[in-house]
Amino acid sequence: MIQIKRLSSTNAGFDETLAKLLAFESAQDAKVSATVSDILADIKKRGDEALLEYTRRFDRLKAASALELELPQSRLQQALQSLPADQRNALENAAQRVRAYHQKQLAQSWSYVEPDGTLLGQKVTPLDRVGLYVPGGKASYPSSVLMNAIPAKAAGVSELIMVTPASNGETNDLVLAAAAICEVDRVFTIGGAQAVGALAYGTQAVPQVDKIVGPGNAYVAAAKRSVFGIVGIDMLAGPSEILVICDGRTNPDWIAMDLFSQAEHDEMAQAILLSPDARFIEEVAASIARQLEAMPRKAVIRASLENRAALIQVRDLDEACAIANRIAPEHLELSVEQPEKWVEKIRHAGAIFLGRYTSEALGDYCAGPNHVLPTSRTARFSSPLGVYDFQKRSSIIQVSEQGSAKLGEIASILAHGEGLQAHAMSAEYRYKKTITSSDA
Amino acid sequence: MIQIKRLSSTNAGFDETLAKLLAFESAQDAKVSATVSDILADIKKRGDEALLEYTRRFDRLKAASALELELPQSRLQQALQSLPADQRNALENAAQRVRAYHQKQLAQSWSYVEPDGTLLGQKVTPLDRVGLYVPGGKASYPSSVLMNAIPAKAAGVSELIMVTPASNGETNDLVLAAAAICEVDRVFTIGGAQAVGALAYGTQAVPQVDKIVGPGNAYVAAAKRSVFGIVGIDMLAGPSEILVICDGRTNPDWIAMDLFSQAEHDEMAQAILLSPDARFIEEVAASIARQLEAMPRKAVIRASLENRAALIQVRDLDEACAIANRIAPEHLELSVEQPEKWVEKIRHAGAIFLGRYTSEALGDYCAGPNHVLPTSRTARFSSPLGVYDFQKRSSIIQVSEQGSAKLGEIASILAHGEGLQAHAMSAEYRYKKTITSSDA
Numbered sequence: 001m002i003q004i005k006r007l008s009s010t011n012a013g014f015d016e017t018l019a020k021l022l023a024f025e026s027a028q029d030a031k032v033s034a035t036v037s038d039i040l041a042d043i044k045k046r047g048d049e050a051l052l053e054y055t056r057r058f059d060r061l062k063a064a065s066a067l068e069l070e071l072p073q074s075r076l077q078q079a080l081q082s083l084p085a086d087q088r089n090a091l092e093n094a095a096q097r098v099r100a101y102h103q104k105q106l107a108q109s110w111s112y113v114e115p116d117g118t119l120l121g122q123k124v125t126p127l128d129r130v131g132l133y134v135p136g137g138k139a140s141y142p143s144s145v146l147m148n149a150i151p152a153k154a155a156g157v158s159e160l161i162m163v164t165p166a167s168n169g170e171t172n173d174l175v176l177a178a179a180a181i182c183e184v185d186r187v188f189t190i191g192g193a194q195a196v197g198a199l200a201y202g203t204q205a206v207p208q209v210d211k212i213v214g215p216g217n218a219y220v221a222a223a224k225r226s227v228f229g230i231v232g233i234d235m236l237a238g239p240s241e242i243l244v245i246c247d248g249r250t251n252p253d254w255i256a257m258d259l260f261s262q263a264e265h266d267e268m269a270q271a272i273l274l275s276p277d278a279r280f281i282e283e284v285a286a287s288i289a290r291q292l293e294a295m296p297r298k299a300v301i302r303a304s305l306e307n308r309a310a311l312i313q314v315r316d317l318d319e320a321c322a323i324a325n326r327i328a329p330e331h332l333e334l335s336v337e338q339p340e341k342w343v344e345k346i347r348h349a350g351a352i353f354l355g356r357y358t359s360e361a362l363g364d365y366c367a368g369p370n371h372v373l374p375t376s377r378t379a380r381f382s383s384p385l386g387v388y389d390f391q392k393r394s395s396i397i398q399v400s401e402q403g404s405a406k407l408g409e410i411a412s413i414l415a416h417g418e419g420l421q422a423h424a425m426s427a428e429y430r431y432k433k434t435i436t437s438s439d440a
Numbered sequence: 441m442i443q444i445k446r447l448s449s450t451n452a453g454f455d456e457t458l459a460k461l462l463a464f465e466s467a468q469d470a471k472v473s474a475t476v477s478d479i480l481a482d483i484k485k486r487g488d489e490a491l492l493e494y495t496r497r498f499d500r501l502k503a504a505s506a507l508e509l510e511l512p513q514s515r516l517q518q519a520l521q522s523l524p525a526d527q528r529n530a531l532e533n534a535a536q537r538v539r540a541y542h543q544k545q546l547a548q549s550w551s552y553v554e555p556d557g558t559l560l561g562q563k564v565t566p567l568d569r570v571g572l573y574v575p576g577g578k579a580s581y582p583s584s585v586l587m588n589a590i591p592a593k594a595a596g597v598s599e600l601i602m603v604t605p606a607s608n609g610e611t612n613d614l615v616l617a618a619a620a621i622c623e624v625d626r627v628f629t630i631g632g633a634q635a636v637g638a639l640a641y642g643t644q645a646v647p648q649v650d651k652i653v654g655p656g657n658a659y660v661a662a663a664k665r666s667v668f669g670i671v672g673i674d675m676l677a678g679p680s681e682i683l684v685i686c687d688g689r690t691n692p693d694w695i696a697m698d699l700f701s702q703a704e705h706d707e708m709a710q711a712i713l714l715s716p717d718a719r720f721i722e723e724v725a726a727s728i729a730r731q732l733e734a735m736p737r738k739a740v741i742r743a744s745l746e747n748r749a750a751l752i753q754v755r756d757l758d759e760a761c762a763i764a765n766r767i768a769p770e771h772l773e774l775s776v777e778q779p780e781k782w783v784e785k786i787r788h789a790g791a792i793f794l795g796r797y798t799s800e801a802l803g804d805y806c807a808g809p810n811h812v813l814p815t816s817r818t819a820r821f822s823s824p825l826g827v828y829d830f831q832k833r834s835s836i837i838q839v840s841e842q843g844s845a846k847l848g849e850i851a852s853i854l855a856h857g858e859g860l861q862a863h864a865m866s867a868e869y870r871y872k873k874t875i876t877s878s879d880a
Contacts, residue, residue: 087854090853093850094850094854104550120541120808120809122544122809123792125787125788142857143854143858229816232821232822253869254866254869254870257862257866258866260862261860261862261863261866264862265860297861340838343836346834347565348565351834352835353839354836354837354838358837358839359848359866359870360866361851361864361867362839362847362867364855364863365854365863366847366854367560368837369560369562369837380672380832381650381672381832382672383834384833384835386833392814392819393824393826394786394789394792394823394824395790395792395813396783396791397802397803398794400797403797407807408799409530410534411805411806413527413530414527414531414534414582414806415801417527417530418581418614419736419737420704421736422703422735422737422741423701424801426698426700426701427799427801429691
C-alpha cells in the first residue's frame with residue numbers, strides 16, 4: 001500500500017500543515033560551493049587547459065585538444081537523419097508549435113513625441129550570444145533543448161552555444177537532433193561547473209556568452225548562481241510541482257496519472273489534488289494504488305507521493321482557487337466544468353491547464369507554451385521562460401531645445417534637493433545659455 | 441591639477457587597457473555575508489522582537505514596540521504639505537511624467553484559438569505585494585522613491601510597503617513627500633539586513649512581500665542576494681557610469697559637467713568620453729580642470745575621475761559606437777549631429793540620451809524613463825527597471841477534445857523517447873478512450 005497525506009481545509013491547523021507541506025529549502029551545500037568556486041577560478045585563469053583537464057577527469061572524455069570538444073554541424077544533421085520517422089516528426093511538430101507560440105511574445109521598440117518635440121521611447125534588442133546547458137545522462141531531454149533554444153532564436157539571438165557533457169564520449173541522438181531542428185549554432189561536449197565557467201568567462205575554444213540558461217545538477221546550479229552578474233542566468237529551478245483542482249467529474253484514472261506524471265520526475269517532486277468531492281478523492285486514491293504497480297518508474301513515483309503529495313478536500317472550488325494562489329504552483333490543472341470561469345480567480349501559477357482534456361504532459365512537450373516554469377512558489381513574482389528573457393530594453397530620451405528648459409528646471413530643483421550640484425548644473429547649462437562659454 | 445587617463449583606440453594594447461578600465465568586481469565581503477546571514481536567521485526566528493532589537497541598536501531608534509516602527513499616512517501628508525511650493529511642484533511634475541512613460545510598458549494578457557478549438561495564451565498578473573527599500577542618510581533620494589514606486593503602482597501592485605531607516609528618529613521630508621505622491625501604502629522606519637529579512641519572511645508588524653526593490657549599502661545588497669528565491673529582487677547595482685560620445689561640436693563645458701554628474705555620485709563611479717576630435721578632448725580636459733574647483737562635491741568628483749575616468753580618442757563615430765557596445769554603459773550620451781542615425785548602431789546600453797540638449801541628469805529626475813539601470817556591463821542582458829518587473833505571466837493552455845488527440849500523439853512519442861511513461865499515459869488517456877475505466 002502507498003501512504004499519501006489526506007488533508008481537509010476544515011481541519012484545525014490546516015494553514016500550518018499546508019505551509020509545512022510546501023516548504024522546500026534548496027540547501028546550498030558548502031562543499032559543492034567550494035568545489036565550484038575552485039573550478040570557476042581555474043577556468044577563468046587557465047582557460048582551455050583547465051577545461052580539458054576537468055572534462056577528461058569528470059566525463060572521462062578522450063580529447064587531444066580543446067578543439068575536439070566542439071561537435072561539427074554534420075554530427076547534428078547525422079543525428080537528425082538517424083531518428084525514426086515518428087520521433088523526427090514529433091520533434092519537428094513540437095518545435096513548430098513552440099515557435100508559433102513564442103513568436104507572439106516578441107516585444108517591439110516604441111516611442112512617442114511630445115508637443116515640444118521631445119522624444120521618449122524604448123529600444124528592444126536581442127542578446128548577442130546565449131549559452132544553453134543541457135544535462136547529460138538520464139536527465140538529457142530533447143524537449144528541454146526545444147524549450148530553451150526556440151525562445152532565444154525567436155528573440156533574434158545571433159549565436160546560440162549549446163554545452164552538454166558526453167560521459168565516455170557518448171552523446172544523445174535525440175538531443176543532438178533537437179539542436180539541429182532549433183538551429184543551434186555551436187555545440188560543445190562539456191558539462192558541469194567547468195562548462196558554466198567556460199561560457200561565463202570565455203576560453204580560446206569556447207566563446208563568452210551574455211546569458212546562460214538551462215537546467216543542471218547542484219554543481220551547475222551553484223556555478224550559475226556564482227557567475228550571475230558577469231552573465232545573465234535563468235531561474236534556479238526547484239523540484240517540479242503539479243496542483244490539480246478537480247470538481248470530481250473527471251475520470252479518476254486520468255487525474256491519478258496526471259499526478260504520477262509529476263511524481264515520476266524525482267523523489268522531491270510534489271503532486272497535490274484539491275477537490276470538494278470526498279468520494280472522488282477516494283476514487284483517485286484507489287486509482288493511484290491500482291495503477292502504481294504497472295508504472296516503470298514506480299519507485300520514484302511512490303517516493304515522491306509518500307514524501308510530498310497530498311489529497312486535500314476543500315469546501316468548494318472558490319476555496320480551491322484561493323488555496324492555489326497560496327501554493328502558486330508550477331503547473332495548475334483546472335479539471336472542472338467551465339474552467340474559463342475559474343481561471344479568472346487564479347493569480348499565481350506558472351502554467352494553467354484548463355479543462356479535462358488538457359493533461360499537463362501536453363504542455364511539457366508540444367502545446368506551445370514553455371515548460372521552463374517558476375517552481376517553489378516563485379510564480380508569485382516570476383514567469384515562464386520566454387522570448388522576453390532573450391530581449392532587453394534601452395530607454396531612449398531625446399529632449400528638444402524647448403524641452404530642455406522645462407525639464408531642466410524640474411531636474412535642477414530636485415538635484416539641488418538631493419545635494420547633487422553637478423546634476424543640476426548639467427541640466428541648467430542647456431537652458432541658461434548665458435553661462436556657457438561658447439555656443440553649442 | 442587633475443590627472444585623467446587619456447587613451448587612443450589606435451594605441452597598441454587598447455583593447456586590454458579598455459578591459460582593465462572597465463573591470464569592476466563587486467567583492468562579496470565574507471564578514472558582511474556572515475553578519476547578514478545571522479541577522480536574517482534571527483529575524484526569521486524571532487520576528488518583531490529581533491527587528492526591534494536591531495533597529496534600536498543600529499539606528500538608535502527609540503521605539504517601545506514594533507507597532508511604533510510604522511509611520512501613519514498622516515505623517516506622509518504632513519511631509520508633503522511642508523515642502524516649499526517649487527519642490528512640491530517639481531516632484532509632482534516628475535511623478536506625472538514618469539507615470540505617463542511607464543504606463544506605456546503595461547503588458548496585456550493575450551490568447552489565440554486554433555482551428556480545432558485549442559486555446560493558447562498568456563495571462564499577465566501584477567505582483568500582490570512589493571517592498572521598496574529606501575536608504576537613509578546621505579543616499580536618501582526622493583527621485584529613487586518615484587522611480588521604484590511608480591512602475592510598481594502602474595503595474596497594479598495592490599500593496600506597496602516602503603522601508604527606510606530613521607537614524608536617531610530622523611526622517612527625510614522629501615522622501616516621505618515622494619512616498620505620499622506615489623501613494624505608497626505603508627511605511628516602516630526600519631533599514632539594513634533586518635528590514636530586508638522582515639519583508640522577505642514577514643513579522644507580526646511587517647507583512648511578507650513577493651519582491652524587494654531599491655538600492656542599499658553592502659549589507660542590504662548581501663541580504664537581497666540571500667533572500668532571492670524566497671522573494672524576487674531587482675538587480676544588484678554597481679557604481680554608476682556614463683559614456684559620452686561627442687563629435688566635438690557640443691560645448692565642452694556641457695560635456696565636462698555631464699561627466700561630473702556621474703562622478704559626483706561616488707569615488708567608484710565611471711565617466712568616459714569618446715571623441716574623434718583630439719582638439720575637443722583637450723578642451724573638455726581644460727574645462728574639467730577649470731570647473732572642478734567650484735564644485736561642492738569636488739573631492740568625490742576628483743577621486744572618481746582620477747580612479748576610473750578616461751578621455752578616449754577614436755578613429756570615427758562608427759568606432760565609437762562599436763566601443764560603446766563593448767562597454768555596454770548604464771548611461772550613454774550621443775552628443776552628435778543626427779543622433780537618430782547613430783542610435784541604430786547601439787545594441788547595449790541602459791539608457792541612451794540623444795542630442796546636445798539631452799543631459800543625462802534629465803533622465804535621472806523627470807524625463808520619464810526609469811533611472812534604475814543596468815550597470816557593470818549588465819546592459820548586455822538586462823533592462824531598466826520597469827512595469828515588467830512588477831507583472832508576471834502565466835501560460836494558458838486549453839486543449840479541445842479534438843486537439844488532445846493530435847497533441848497527445850506527439851507528446852506520447854516524445855515522452856516515451858525520454859523514458860517518462862506516466863507523461864505518455866496521461867496524454868494517451870485523453871484520446872485512447874478505451875483505456876479509461878469510466879467516461880470523463
